[in-house]
Amino acid sequence: MENGNSLSKPVVPELEKKLLERIKDSEVSLRIMHVCGTHERTIAKYGLRNLLPERIEVISGPGCPVCVTPEEDINIALALAKSGVTIVTFGDMMRVPGSAESLLDVKSEGADVRMVYSIDDAIVLAEKKPELEVVFFGIGFETTVPSNAAALLRNTPENFSLFASQKQTPPAINFLASDTNVDAFIAPGHVATIIGTEPFEPLAENGFPVVVSGFEAGDILLGINLLQDQVEKGISRVDNGYPRAVKPEGNQIAQKIMDRVFETSDSEWRGIGKIEASGLVLRKEFEEKDAAKKYEDLYASALEDVRKKAERKDKKRCICAAILTGKAKPSQCPNFGESCTPKSPAGPCMVSQEGMCYNWFKYARIGGGKLA
Numbered sequence: 001m002e003n004g005n006s007l008s009k010p011v012v013p014e015l016e017k018k019l020l021e022r023i024k025d026s027e028v029s030l031r032i033m034h035v036c037g038t039h040e041r042t043i044a045k046y047g048l049r050n051l052l053p054e055r056i057e058v059i060s061g062p063g064c065p066v067c068v069t070p071e072e073d074i075n076i077a078l079a080l081a082k083s084g085v086t087i088v089t090f091g092d093m094m095r096v097p098g099s100a101e102s103l104l105d106v107k108s109e110g111a112d113v114r115m116v117y118s119i120d121d122a123i124v125l126a127e128k129k130p131e132l133e134v135v136f137f138g139i140g141f142e143t144t145v146p147s148n149a150a151a152l153l154r155n156t157p158e159n160f161s162l163f164a165s166q167k168q169t170p171p172a173i174n175f176l177a178s179d180t181n182v183d184a185f186i187a188p189g190h191v192a193t194i195i196g197t198e199p200f201e202p203l204a205e206n207g208f209p210v211v212v213s214g215f216e217a218g219d220i221l222l223g224i225n226l227l228q229d230q231v232e233k234g235i236s237r238v239d240n241g242y243p244r245a246v247k248p249e250g251n252q253i254a255q256k257i258m259d260r261v262f263e264t265s266d267s268e269w270r271g272i273g274k275i276e277a278s279g280l281v282l283r284k285e286f287e288e289k290d291a292a293k294k295y296e297d298l299y300a301s302a303l304e305d306v307r308k309k310a311e312r313k314d315k316k317r318c319i320c321a322a323i324l325t326g327k328a329k330p331s332q333c334p335n336f337g338e339s340c341t342p343k344s345p346a347g348p349c350m351v352s353q354e355g356m357c358y359n360w361f362k363y364a365r366i367g368g369g370k371l372a
């Protein structure tokens with residue numbers, strides 16, 4: 001079994017010890033949801049669930065970008081790749097199965113699928129290889145959207161387009177607040193660095209204590225304690241537990257660039273369904289760069305083909321949908337650690353370092369999987 005850390009007992013530094021003592025001194029019980037793959041990795045890697053008192057439960061929501069990218073979008077990318085278009089995307093995205101197969105599968109059959117680290121790499125490829133039709137399959141949250149927008153504001157080659165499968169975090173949290181049995185939320189610090197703390201206010205107005213947290217173990221422990229403080233005082237507000245990076249107003253330059261290029265749309269989240277106003281699509285003035293428009297006809301026929309194949313495929317039962325909404329834990333999945341491992345993922349939550357199943361598997365020995 002793969003393990004990223006051979007320690008059997010976490011070593012707790014002084015600051016974290018003090019924060020833990022404060023958490024344990026409080027009698028507040030909380031079921032807290034975070035919505036960030038990096039938070040999940042820190043929690044699992046440092047065995048934080050093992051250190052917290054039983055009355056504090058921390059569950060993971062939909063914070064892993066490849067986990068929430070809908071099957072249908074992956075199917076479209078697959079169809080484009082099979083038609084001869086060059087699909088470029090992040091490495092993790094290549095391994096996530098659509099309805100029937102992954103981009104890596106079709107690459108092994110000869111399709112032109114390439115890994116990049118950013119949209120800029122994809123543009124450079126299009127410039128160097130004008131004979132290719134290059135589509136960047138852009139996924140992710142408000143953290144990656146500004147760089148996509150900035151790239152499109154520059155002159156890009158004619159043979160380049162963007163297939164945007166981008167998400168906005170606050171609408172998803174608001175949706176989950178009404179659907180999930182959760183008392184409080186930890187909001188992602190990197191997203192708040194861009195959008196600020198204000199978009200999380202409606203959640204607090206609806207009675208949910210919220211804290212914006214950074215990504216060190218101490219940041220998360222501080223966040224939990226700030227949430228306890230709110231409950232003890234009988235209030236709900238948005239606390240900024242990551243002031244070294246997050247300003248209340250966020251990064252206004254990044255917001256302007258995003259707004260210039262993208263507009264809000266409804267969006268499908270894998271395992272959750274459609275969430276109102278939670279997506280970002282290209283504005284009309286950028287439709288020449290919009291792969292969804294450029295390959296409209298191809299989508300329809302190719303998608304039909306992919307769907308038929310998907311219906312024939314005997315899919316392994318994957319409970320990522322329940323995991324992403326805090327209704328189940330990875331250890332409740334019959335495939336976990338058996339037919340589904342990071343080397344051979346059967347579902348999206350096992351693919352990325354930000355996926356909950358991946359982290360529970362990788363850090364099992366030090367307590368990544370407590371609360372099973």
Ligand code: SF4
Pocket residue numbers: 317318319320323330333334335336337340341345346347348349350351357
């Ligand atoms: S262990 Fe694998 S199959 Fe099970 S929920 Fe996680 S990703 Fe899906």
